[in-house]
Amino acid sequence: VTNEQAEFADFFRASWEPCLRAVLAVVGSPQLAEDQVAEAFARAWGSWRKVRRHPAPRAWVVRTALNTGASWWRRRSRELPLDDHSLTASGDLTDGLDASLLAALRRLSPRQREVIALRIFLDIDTDTIARQLGIEAGTVRMHLSRGVLALRRELTTTKNHGG
């Protein structure tokens, strides 16, 4: 085993779950998320000399996974609103996930979900997210703010209903 192989193996084992959960939060289907993340890690190994020098290699994996799995529709429009064949429609996520959070995520745009996923699962700062997504930091903050607002609203509703 070469040093490169050992390095990648360590990266893979440590990063698989957070990357998978980040992708899952965006795509909604565990099966699709696993497929896409596996493909992204394979590509990461195929370009490891580049990826290992990336400022946020986990974010590279997540971005690659989402690009890999994007349908030919969504490849042309990352901002298509989440409709009934993505998150929640299959029920894939309903086990173990708060219904209120699910509803909140469903109402977010894919980009908003991606920003939130990168923040909460990969703990990436705003500037790095902006560079990774090729958008302005202010746009990241806007997505994050709106996403948090939606999540908070759901949490508030739940609390009120629950007494």
Add this chain to the structure above:
Amino acid sequence: MNASDDMSDADVLIAARDSLSRVPLGGPPDVETIMARGRARRERMLIPGMTGTLTAAAGAAIAVTVLAPASHQAPSHRPTLQLAAWTVTRLADGNIAVTIRELKDPGGLQRTLRADGVPASVTFASQRNMACRRYPGGTPRQSPQPGTKLLKRVFPEPYNGLPAGPPPVPRGTRRSGPLARRPGHVTAPPKLSQNSSVMVIDPSALPSKAGVQLVAGPGAHAVGLPQVVYASRQCTGS
């Protein structure tokens, strides 16, 4: 005032993370498998013959024109035919998945589609049949919302991956996508693959006298937006 009002943004995100983290997931695949997959992909990119193939395909496109069948026909042969360049698979719900890996043998793809109950015409773009006319609502709109309702019905969204290996089989009582609401139409999502483009056709969603046209290229990984076209003898051959 309630507890949520007092939550900071960070608290909200932590609550979201904790909730999402409760979704049970399987463990990671074997790293050797992942590395072998990545290695194979890298080698494919480096093989001179393969590079030549991709270069040759760069200026080419493939047009797949499918005539809406009068009715569904049960496949009379094996449901899946696996070839190097492409795969045509009849899914459990009657839809047809076309996976293109290389822009080769359009005649074979045409014959296979027809044998699977889908009258089809397949040509390369350099020989594109200019007699095909676009069907109303069958032309993709501009971003950010390119898909019309007709296009999204004809090309169901859930099939954004490659149905690799054995044909998909029903798994339980649910699936994502519009067809999930049709009793008896249950299909497992296809597996994803690499270096391929997949188009799934729901023949029953095509209007009468209409077909679809798919333009792919450069490279099999870049399937363009398919269109619905009028079916005609000149366009589809029948």
